[in-house]
Amino acid sequence: MVNRFESLAAPGIRKLAPYVPGKPPEQLERELGIKDSIKLASNENPLGPGPRARAALAASLAGVGMYPDGSGHVLRARLAARHGVGLDQVTLGNGSNDVLVLLAETFLTPEVDAVYSQYAFAVYPIAVQATSARASVAPAHPADHRMPLGHDPAALLAAIGPRTRLLFLANPNNPTGTWLDAGELDALLRAIPPEVVVVLDEAYHEYSVGMSVPDGTQWLARHPNLVVTRTFSKAYGLAGLRAGYALSHPDLADLLNRVRQPFNVSVPALLAAAAALEDREHLEATIALNRQGLARLREGLSALGLKVPLSAANFVLCDLGRAAAAVNDALLRQGVIVRPLANYGLMNHLRITTGTAAQNERVLAAMAAALANGA
Numbered sequence: 001m002v003n004r005f006e007s008l009a010a011p012g013i014r015k016l017a018p019y020v021p022g023k024p025p026e027q028l029e030r031e032l033g034i035k036d037s038i039k040l041a042s043n044e045n046p047l048g049p050g051p052r053a054r055a056a057l058a059a060s061l062a063g064v065g066m067y068p069d070g071s072g073h074v075l076r077a078r079l080a081a082r083h084g085v086g087l088d089q090v091t092l093g094n095g096s097n098d099v100l101v102l103l104a105e106t107f108l109t110p111e112v113d114a115v116y117s118q119y120a121f122a123v124y125p126i127a128v129q130a131t132s133a134r135a136s137v138a139p140a141h142p143a144d145h146r147m148p149l150g151h152d153p154a155a156l157l158a159a160i161g162p163r164t165r166l167l168f169l170a171n172p173n174n175p176t177g178t179w180l181d182a183g184e185l186d187a188l189l190r191a192i193p194p195e196v197v198v199v200l201d202e203a204y205h206e207y208s209v210g211m212s213v214p215d216g217t218q219w220l221a222r223h224p225n226l227v228v229t230r231t232f233s234k235a236y237g238l239a240g241l242r243a244g245y246a247l248s249h250p251d252l253a254d255l256l257n258r259v260r261q262p263f264n265v266s267v268p269a270l271l272a273a274a275a276a277l278e279d280r281e282h283l284e285a286t287i288a289l290n291r292q293g294l295a296r297l298r299e300g301l302s303a304l305g306l307k308v309p310l311s312a313a314n315f316v317l318c319d320l321g322r323a324a325a326a327v328n329d330a331l332l333r334q335g336v337i338v339r340p341l342a343n344y345g346l347m348n349h350l351r352i353t354t355g356t357a358a359q360n361e362r363v364l365a366a367m368a369a370a371l372a373n374g375a
């Protein structure tokens, strides 16, 4: 269908394909007339928010008649203290997605380039294309590499040219679950020219602690061109609220703040995120559950003959060695929603978020049945 306004749209928007989110369980249940479906498709925390965030959320209702504190002072102060940076280095976002888009809006024009890796998080191409900037996509590691389909630092460096303004890098990466270790990242940051802003997206950082995945914030002082983004959507269990943040040099934060919507983080999100940050116990329970889930999914799927590389996040990438669409349909018919990756050009892969122990068993049983029935 021809869109009658297309010729009026900004050039970058004309060819833009929207982000494909995980299918909501309600939609699947409506479509198939089934109940009790489970969704392991969007890398959410199966435990949801912890008790402190829940209490803060309930209490926040009293404040929703008023606009939020546009500066998000309380949450920013807690984040600054947590990360050992100044208040003027913290930028809040409506999810970290918001911060990624702010970065693109701030630094990209049709005259410049942004670099990211093949199989990098799908929001980068959208954020870049919306500004009409050119994307320079670095080839990923091959499937038989130690980090299958992961970011290749040499290829990223080679993709940087004189017009490059931004480089997006997720560590660990979604949808591959792969990561760069401290030595690789350190060498990469040293080699990137200082006039290229490096966006190090650490949405899954909390899950990766203790797994040879570095904490990028340690390099903020040495590299003024580095921005580290984090989120409350994953390990903190607040995906539905939308809260994320960037840590950067104050001058860079100052630029982001010029384009940021004045009230981009809601009253409930500000309060719940600040409370979640203090709930060490819930975070630890989340991380422990995820470790068990990663091991169980990897073992169970491997036992079915599928390839599942190590993941430092809260999902596994599963290489089915055949077209994933039919297997995905068979899983959906059993009420199990995972993520097909055709939009990444990965036609044989599914991404599966770790769930509760019961959900993990359900996805494994559904996969076994799908494969046994010839999907």
Ligand SMILES: Cc1ncc(COP(=O)(O)O)c(C=O)c1O
Pocket (backbone or CB within 6 Å): 042, 043, 094, 095, 096, 097, 098, 121, 170, 173, 174, 201, 203, 230, 231, 232, 233, 239, 242, 243, 244
């Ligand atoms: C690598 C990565 N970065 C950023 C995000 C954005 O998350 P949010 O906007 O909920 O913070 C996601 C979400 O899936 C992600 O996988």
